[in-house]
Amino acid sequence: MFNLIRSFPYNRWKSGWGIFLIGVLLLTAGLLFLSIKASASPASGKSILSNIQKRSPLSDLNAENKKIRKAILDLSPKGIYAVVDTAKNRLWLKRGEEVVYEAVVSTGSGTTLTDPKNPGRRWRFETPRGEFRVQSKIRNPVWIKPDWAFIEEGEMLPVDARDRVEGGVLGDYAIAFGNGYFIHGTLYTRMLGQNVTHGCIRMADKDLEVVYKKLPNGAPIYIF
Amino acid sequence: MTVLVIAFFLLLLVPRAVPAGDPGTAETPGQKKMLQTELELAKKGSVYTLLDLSSQQAMLKIKGVVLKQFHLRDVSAKNEKTLSGSAHRLIKKYPAPPTIQKEIPPSDTAKKEISPLLASEPVFVSVGDMPARYQLYFEGGLTISVIPALEECACGEIEKGVRLIKERASTLFWEAERWVADGRLPDIRLSLSEEEAKALFWSLSEGSSVLIEPTPSQ
Numbered sequence: 001m002f003n004l005i006r007s008f009p010y011n012r013w014k015s016g017w018g019i020f021l022i023g024v025l026l027l028t029a030g031l032l033f034l035s036i037k038a039s040a041s042p043a044s045g046k047s048i049l050s051n052i053q054k055r056s057p058l059s060d061l062n063a064e065n066k067k068i069r070k071a072i073l074d075l076s077p078k079g080i081y082a083v084v085d086t087a088k089n090r091l092w093l094k095r096g097e098e099v100v101y102e103a104v105v106s107t108g109s110g111t112t113l114t115d116p117k118n119p120g121r122r123w124r125f126e127t128p129r130g131e132f133r134v135q136s137k138i139r140n141p142v143w144i145k146p147d148w149a150f151i152e153e154g155e156m157l158p159v160d161a162r163d164r165v166e167g168g169v170l171g172d173y174a175i176a177f178g179n180g181y182f183i184h185g186t187l188y189t190r191m192l193g194q195n196v197t198h199g200c201i202r203m204a205d206k207d208l209e210v211v212y213k214k215l216p217n218g219a220p221i222y223i224f
Numbered sequence: 225m226t227v228l229v230i231a232f233f234l235l236l237l238v239p240r241a242v243p244a245g246d247p248g249t250a251e252t253p254g255q256k257k258m259l260q261t262e263l264e265l266a267k268k269g270s271v272y273t274l275l276d277l278s279s280q281q282a283m284l285k286i287k288g289v290v291l292k293q294f295h296l297r298d299v300s301a302k303n304e305k306t307l308s309g310s311a312h313r314l315i316k317k318y319p320a321p322p323t324i325q326k327e328i329p330p331s332d333t334a335k336k337e338i339s340p341l342l343a344s345e346p347v348f349v350s351v352g353d354m355p356a357r358y359q360l361y362f363e364g365g366l367t368i369s370v371i372p373a374l375e376e377c378a379c380g381e382i383e384k385g386v387r388l389i390k391e392r393a394s395t396l397f398w399e400a401e402r403w404v405a406d407g408r409l410p411d412i413r414l415s416l417s418e419e420e421a422k423a424l425f426w427s428l429s430e431g432s433s434v435l436i437e438p439t440p441s442q
Contacts, residue, residue, distance in 0.1 A: 019226055061256060068259040072288040075266050083291055087351040087426045110349030113326045129429060131269040131286055152326055195348045224271050224284055224291050224427055 081220040082211070084201060086127050089193045091183075091201065093214055101214065103207035104192045105183075108199045113152050123148045125198040132177040132221040137212060141174035141184060142167040148198070171205055173212040177221050183211065257309030258437055262288075265311055265433055272311070273434040275368075277301055277412070284427055294424050297373040298415035304438040307410050311433040312362040317425065322353050354422040357394075362434065365409040370425070372418040412436070 171185010
């Protein structure tokens with residue numbers, strides 16, 4: 001390389017330097033022209049390079065769609081949540097897309113009960129669907145039997161409220177998720193996997209303990 | 225040589241239009257409208273359905289979380305392009321789901337001592353009781369017909385032929401029905417496995433919303 005430079009005659013160097021200087025001047029003029037043009041445009045605060053880059057409508061659409069997708073994603077729960085499939089009678093504890101625990105449950109039977117003494121009074125035993133939250137968690141729950149529990153057995157409604165209390169039928173734990181519905185234990189373990197309840201979600205003792213310990217107060221429960 | 229050097233410096237001055245970002249996959253204004261509608265549905269906190277005709281999938285979702293996916297074996301649609309980007313409320317499922325009225329045993333003054341472990345078999349409505357062939361009627365005149373896919377069966381050739389004829393007849397009947405009905409109204413026909421058709425019927429509640437992504441324009 002040094003020999004190549006030395007082989008150039010002095011006159012040629014003079015003309016070469018001249019050309020180099022002319023090139024630098026042209027480059028400077030061009031950049032000056034572009035900066036003047038940029039300052040005259042609405043986006044005058046941007047750098048020259050960003051004004052050289054032209055934004056396409058497609059990239060704007062991409063950015064907007066990405067923003068909306070993020071907004072949808074932000075609605076999803078951040079911690080552990082429960083999903084209940086009333087068709088398959090399954091409950092999953094999930095964190096994001098990951099299944100943390102799976103259990104067989106029993107959900108509402110879908111049957112209808114009419115009070116024979118008051119035909120206008122009817123109950124439909126379905127597990128409600130939608131989004132719910134864990135409202136409270138109870139140890140050693142007792143069942144306060146509602147009117148339908150007596151009517152469906154053909155029994156008279158008790159006068160004394162104490163006659164409605166029945167212990168030992170809801171298992172060791174109960175998780176309330178609103179409107180009188182609970183996730184609780186059951187004596188009818190052979191019925192798990194079937195739609196047999198009056199609307200509550202029944203679980204085996206072992207599974208109920210796991211769900212009780214892992215699902216915090218306020219956690220979402222999605223039922224479909 | 226001089227010309228080459230000058231040309232080199234002139235090339236440096238040519239402004240280049242550089243794309244602001246990688247365009248990536250082709251996004252459309254239709255997709256933006258779909259996403260905006262889904263965001264509105266997701267905010268409500270109730271279960272909604274995303275029916276993607278192009279990928280032949282139906283997804284039950286809530287708050288953007290996928291609860292369940294159904295694979296659509298076959299999709300036929302008419303005037304579905306008018307549905308894109310809007311949520312459609314399910315008004316009616318036909319036939320109506322079965323109901324069972326509980327029978328109340330005769331009242332007895334003596335307290336009954338029955339072990340819960342020996343209780344008689346309960347009556348209940350399950351997903352197995354749901355129809356596999358049904359229509360879904362939506363606000364705005366949209367109708368979705370669901371039929372069970374023709375499954376492979378371990379049966380004789382005659383029975384296979386009968387099943388095939390039934391399936392073809394059902395398709396022709398649907399086409400004829402749509403021809404007689406208002407041809408401007410959107411109409412979709414879905415084919416799923418019998419099990420999934422029943423599960424879809426079970427999972428869709430009257431009053432819930434469905435968002436439809438039609439097949440891409442030809």
